[in-house]
Amino acid sequence: MGSGDGTGDSTEGQGYAADIDSIREAQARIAPYIHRTPVLSSTSIDAMVGKQLFFKCECFQKAGAFKIRGASNSIFALDDEQASKGVVTHSSGNHAAAVALAAKLRGIPAHIVIPRNAPACKVENVKRYGGHIIWSDASIESRESVCKRVQEETGAVLIHPFNDKYTISGQGTVSLELLEQVPEIDTIIVPISGGGLISGVTLAAKAINPSIRILAAEPKGADDSAQSKAAGKIITLASTNTIADGLRAFLGDLTWPVVRDLVNDVIVVDDTAIVDAMKMCYEILKVAVEPSGAIGLAAALSDEFKQSSAWHESSKIGIIVSGGNVDLGALWESLYKQ
Known part of the structure; x- marks a missing residue:
């Protein structure tokens, strides 16, 4: 995992691009146009991880993602x-x-x-x-x-994909819903790419519960956020190589300060672990999840997480299942051939 010592417990007065007020304003503005997505759980997956997991299913959101x-x-x-x-x-x-x-x-x-x-x-x-x-x-x-x-x-x-206050505020509404649905969550694992989702989730969650732990999940083939946390500055990569097509962007100047200051750690997993997690979502949760959406579960199952202090300190973990838009052409072709 990346550097875990640059975190804070409060978002007050820090000058970030969004705050709890802008996120609540976003919630009111977008309510007529989005779904309030469900939270799923599985005792079978809980047993594998050794913790209670709560899957915030943005794969059921309009357009199939958060x-x-x-x-x-x-x-x-x-x-x-x-x-x-x-x-x-x-x-x-x-x-x-x-x-x-x-x-x-x-x-x-x-x-x-x-x-x-x-x-x-x-x-x-x-x-x-x-x-x-x-x-x-x-x-x-x-x-x-x-x-x-x-x-x-x-x-x-x-309309910037991540580096914008309105985008960040909108994404932060995920936290408002999740912590209304499962208030006892003590840790949230969030996919990270450009940082819009994790910035919004973090700013909202830590305003509601300053002691909540936010962990980023990142593919090994696009681990700029982990490298950035370790270096204390934005690191960009010459190229990326991961099945998680939604996690290939780099942090922006509005998202980086939140990641730097408030995200507790970054868990890096390889593509095999991501596919294994997708398979588990399909077979156990019965949910179609894209690679970027499965990475939170992959992180929760990883040895890196289980060997960290965060694992020992976590009990009830929210997993942001960010999207479900995955090409299934090969699956349908194989079924037609049978």
């Missing part, structure tokens, strides 16, 4: 003049679909820059919600460059 929370908060916070020119974003999939859907709900255009290696199911979601797709290369540099060009050409408002 991203609709931040996207709808950002889009419905726009005034009419801003909204009239539409919105633009870049994303490998879940944020893209969320922006397309939120824009459709508001009745405005959505220009979506998507890398050519995005999963087909996520691209189909964007099309289903009426987003205008513009293709880019896979690199973050290409995505941002194309996005900037579209923004200049259209005048559309950028």
Whole structure:
């Protein structure tokens, strides 16, 4: 695990991009447009982990992932003049679909820059919600460059995937719900990529319960957050290599301070562990989960976690199942062949 000694118990007065007030405002703003997702549990999985786990199932959210929370908060916070020119974003999939859907709900255009290696199911979601797709290369540099060009050409408002106060505040509503549903949770494990989800979750959770423990779960092939925590500064990678396509972004200047100061630790797991956790979700929880959504369970099952002080100090653990958009073409092909 990464450095675990740079944490704080309070979010008061720290100047972070969001706070409990902005997150509660987001909850009220987006309530008509999102689902209040269920929390599942399994005594079989609890026995394997040795702790009680509570799965916050954002895989059942509109557009199949938590991203609709931040996207709808950002889009419905726009005034009419801003909204009239539409919105633009870049994303490998879940944020893209969320922006397309939120824009459709508001009745405005959505220009979506998507890398050519995005999963087909996520691209189909964007099309289903009426987003205008513009293709880019896979690199973050290409995505941002194309996005900037579209923004200049259209005048559309950028809806950032993670490094934005409205996005962070929207994602933080996950914590508000989870801690209403299971108030006794003492630890939350959250997937980490650009940091929008974990920043919102952390700021909300620690405002409600300053002693709650927040652990990030990160793939080994994209472990920039773990490296950043260890180095005390943002580290970016020359390339990433992980099955978790939703966890390939790097921390931003608004999300990094929250991760640096308030996230207790980062658990790094390899892709095999992620697939094993996906399999467990399918077979035991009976839930379709994408790799990025299964990583929290993979972290809870990992030797790294079980050998840490956090494991011994945790009793009731919330697992953020961030999404369920996974390509199942190979599965259907195999079944048709039988």
